[in-house]
Amino acid sequence: MTGRKNFLQPLLKDISACRICRDRPKYGPPLPHEPRPVCVAESGARILVAGQAPGTRVYETGIPFNDTSGNRLRDWMGVDRETFYDRRRIAIVPMGFCFPGQDKRGADLPPRRECREQWHDQVFAELKDLQLLLVIGLYAQDYYLGGKASRSLTETVERWREFRHADSRHIVYPLPHPSWRNNGWIKKHRWFEAELLPQLRADIKSALTGAN
Numbered sequence: 001m002t003g004r005k006n007f008l009q010p011l012l013k014d015i016s017a018c019r020i021c022r023d024r025p026k027y028g029p030p031l032p033h034e035p036r037p038v039c040v041a042e043s044g045a046r047i048l049v050a051g052q053a054p055g056t057r058v059y060e061t062g063i064p065f066n067d068t069s070g071n072r073l074r075d076w077m078g079v080d081r082e083t084f085y086d087r088r089r090i091a092i093v094p095m096g097f098c099f100p101g102q103d104k105r106g107a108d109l110p111p112r113r114e115c116r117e118q119w120h121d122q123v124f125a126e127l128k129d130l131q132l133l134l135v136i137g138l139y140a141q142d143y144y145l146g147g148k149a150s151r152s153l154t155e156t157v158e159r160w161r162e163f164r165h166a167d168s169r170h171i172v173y174p175l176p177h178p179s180w181r182n183n184g185w186i187k188k189h190r191w192f193e194a195e196l197l198p199q200l201r202a203d204i205k206s207a208l209t210g211a212n
């Protein structure tokens with residue numbers, strides 16, 4: 001990092017002040033609440049956790065994955081809370097930085113497209129030391145897998161060995177969301193816990209110790 005200009009901090013400051021989806025939305029109605037962007041990163045981070053968008057709880061607390069889904073994600077990764085929330089090592093960059101609201105049935109809406117268009121290329125460009133990307137859910141897979149994702153999430157995750165080495169600069173893991181809603185999916189696809197997770201934990205350990 002020595003001698004390298006750090007443009008990430010001013011960028012994160014701009015993101016925290018962003019009100020695009022409230023004041024001049026491009027792809028839908030204005031956000032019905034005050035935006036509260038969540039993007040946790042520091043130059044030098046080696047691992048990127050790219051999820052979908054904050055839910056109501058993250059909107060209230062500003063802390064991503066501070067729930068049972070987060071506990072499961074940390075278990076998948078083989079890291080404790082202290083390591084997970086160390087932004088010098090792990091960046092948490094959802095595809096939409098703000099809670100997008102809910103539909104009539106109470107389900108979370110998709111991440112705002114404005115966010116990807118406005119911010120993601122810039123943030124990714126500043127995270128120059130990333131070694132490993134955890135790409136969680138369809139929206140992140142669409143962005144980070146360069147158009148190579150399958151139409152179904154299951155098929156994409158099933159191809160994890162292929163994606164692990166598809167990018168010469170990073171190890172990439174497509175993952176389902178660690179929510180309890182995916183308990184059935186995890187049970188049905190035994191290879192996920194038996195084969196993918198042990199390799200993921202080994203790769204995360206290497207990335208955190210700089211052994212890659």
Ligand code: SF4
Binds near residue numbers: 018021036098
């Ligand atoms: S979702 Fe992204 S683009 Fe929209 S207001 Fe929040 S930070 Fe800005």
